[in-house]
Amino acid sequence: MADEDRRHVLWRAVADAAGSPGQGTWGRSVCRNCVATLIGIDAAAVTLRATASAQDMLGASVEWAGLLEDQQYTLGEGPGVQAFTQGSPVLVDDLSAADHQWPAFTEAAQSVGVAAVFAFPLQLGAIALGTLDLYRRSPGALPPGVLAEAAALADLIALVLLAKADRAEATDQVWLRQIGSYHDVHIATGMLSARHGISLAEAFTRLRAHAFGRGGSVLDTARDVIARRIDFDELGE
Structure with missing residues (x-):
């Protein structure tokens, strides 16, 4: 060709x-x-x-x-x-x-x-x-x-x-944000940061570690945090 x-x-x-x-x-x-x-x-x-x-x-x-x-x-x-x-x-x-x-x-x-x-x-x-x-x-x-x-x-x-x-x-349509499911991760990270008085970087590290420990994804874990299906104290350390 x-x-x-x-x-x-x-x-x-x-x-x-x-x-x-x-x-x-x-x-x-x-x-x-x-x-x-x-x-x-x-x-x-x-x-x-x-x-x-x-x-x-x-x-x-x-x-x-x-x-x-x-x-x-x-x-x-x-x-x-x-x-x-x-x-x-x-x-x-x-x-x-x-x-x-x-x-x-x-x-x-x-x-x-x-x-x-x-x-x-x-x-x-x-x-x-x-x-x-x-x-x-x-x-x-x-x-x-x-x-x-x-x-x-x-x-x-x-x-x-x-x-x-x-x-x-x-046209004022921020399409990257509209499809960005990672915003759930940002929300959960912010919640953990505020709850435990830690940096956003540390909060994300704990979120990722918890996801890995239970064999799930970061996104699913973040959504569980937002929905309060995960006890915040589980991610305290």
Whole structure:
């Protein structure tokens, strides 16, 4: 296929996604199109990231990929976290060799049969939005052409997200906030900080530790805190 034709295929993978940015169907559709377009990829997930305590998954091609995104948030480790932090792709062609780097995430990924992960930051210039995380069940590096296409898809996704954000700002619709489920995490963190007289950073650390200890996600734990289903004293130390 000619380069121009392939670029058209990549663009359609993003442009033809059902729904629009800010709707759950859009993220899921983009991820499924990425899997269909990229040879050797079994699952994909797109996640907005702002800080360690601000993350919102826009969509995943399959449920287990979404669960792994939640795991990265809860654990504070993983290829997506690192790709966003350093602003460059993180390519792990054999997870068994990365257990020293992200032990908890590696265990979670291998438990669902993932053998390799390729994370690409969603960024344009100095603007960083999140990551496109690609998962595969067999180890091995992706061919250079596929890596180039994955990077191009990440750039196209970022372009669409920024274009949508610009239009939303013009109409006073702060769409990133509207879809930001991480606001529940911020609310719970603030509640814990006020209750125990600790910093927001320490409160988030306790929230994350509690989520990990009970085998849940940070978001679910935060919602339990807000609904008073978790005793505040449980997170006091």
